[in-house]
Amino acid sequence: MPLTNFQKIYQLASIRKGGDDNLEALLTISLPDPQLNKLPEDRFLAEFTRKVFQSGFVWRVVDNKWPAFEEVFWGFDVDKLLMMPDEMLERKATDPRIIRNLKKVWSIRDNAFFIHDVREREGSFAEFIAQWPESDIIGLWSYLKKHGSRLGGNIGPYALRFLGKDTFLLSRDVEAYLREQEVIEGGLTSQRSLKAIQAFFNELQQQSGRSLCELSRLIAFSVGENHVNVEPA
Template sequence: MSLNIGCKVVVESYQSLYQRAAERKGSIEALEKLLSKPRTNDELMAIDDSAWLEEFTRKIFQSGFYWSVVDAKWAGFQEVFWHFSIEKLLLMPPEMLERKASDPRIIRNFKKVKTIRDNCLMIHDIAQKHGSFSTFIANFPSEDIVQLWNELKIHGARLGGNTGAYALRAMGKDTFVLSRDIEGYCRACDVIDGGLHSKRSHLAIQAMFLQFQEQSGRSYQELSQLVAYSFGDNIVGWQN
């Protein structure tokens, strides 16, 4: 069943979704060039745990700030926080964190700076149980990815909403993300009718992506991009 934009219908087939996305992007070849794949489990496990803390922090600061401002300050963040070394940050006393939060080399937002310490502790605690935080992420089943989002929200600091999911995507964990195009698609298809970030909505959207995955064999990351390319504003070359 093809999607009737503006009408609430049953979720369409993967083939229908793919064909529409290809038509909107000009051709199958053009569409395929826009799709990207997640890292393998081995590649994820090779990531140093400090890189996760850095990406979580980057996404937390990007929320509410122009990304260009965050990017311009990022070398300062790396200097001030020892390149996000888990071992060094664990030894940092609270008063030192307060001093670092006022350093002009970074964006001086104490509430967000405090998440560095909190998320460092989360990563350390999980690493103690699983060998490394990267191993925990790599081995977490992608078919239940919204539960991983929830783990980050519950045990981390400011990693709810889209923040945790976008950090996972940036690091290469296979996940869909809830962009405005994907939300619009899910509402048009009557997949969700309540709040985007409710447990019910998350599970319904995950079930939709599982359906597409069963039909296509593609990763969540590719399918997330395909849904976005098939719906909403058609901007040539835009990647989700």
């Protein structure tokens, strides 16, 4: 019987990572919906902010300064940030303890309004995120880009992954695999490409019963230069 796409991916990733046990230990697991439902709004805003500041910057520097970000922005309390006047926001953007980037700092309050608006309409921002179907995760990416601030590109998907929402990521290794297999041909983030990618991952889920997080990692581990004890890009 011919191997499925998933079986081929898994076998190659296993060889590169030194066996099934090593491979399984490296896979990312998403949070179950009941746990994601309970995640406080401030953690969503905090992770959105962290990923906005990490974009185009050294992640380690952002992580080192993160305790100061938490302090300066009141633990990312959404309701407090909604009441912050422009003048205070501008002052906070000059605080030497954080990374001083006014446009990115503005996104903090903008995304506080975004979270607040979803909460007012849906009753809970966490439930809104948790209940969004993974079979249309690209739809959630699009929603974050359209209604949030600076959450387009890889920022929204990476934030979702770190928060525990089940999502695949379009890393360089994943993109290389998708092009090699002719799942996509044109621009990576065109609507045509994204729909083809979503359909491909949906098919892998049906074959394997694995989460999008696991499948994304397995694909990344199956290509490129990542072998035993080497992480993919």
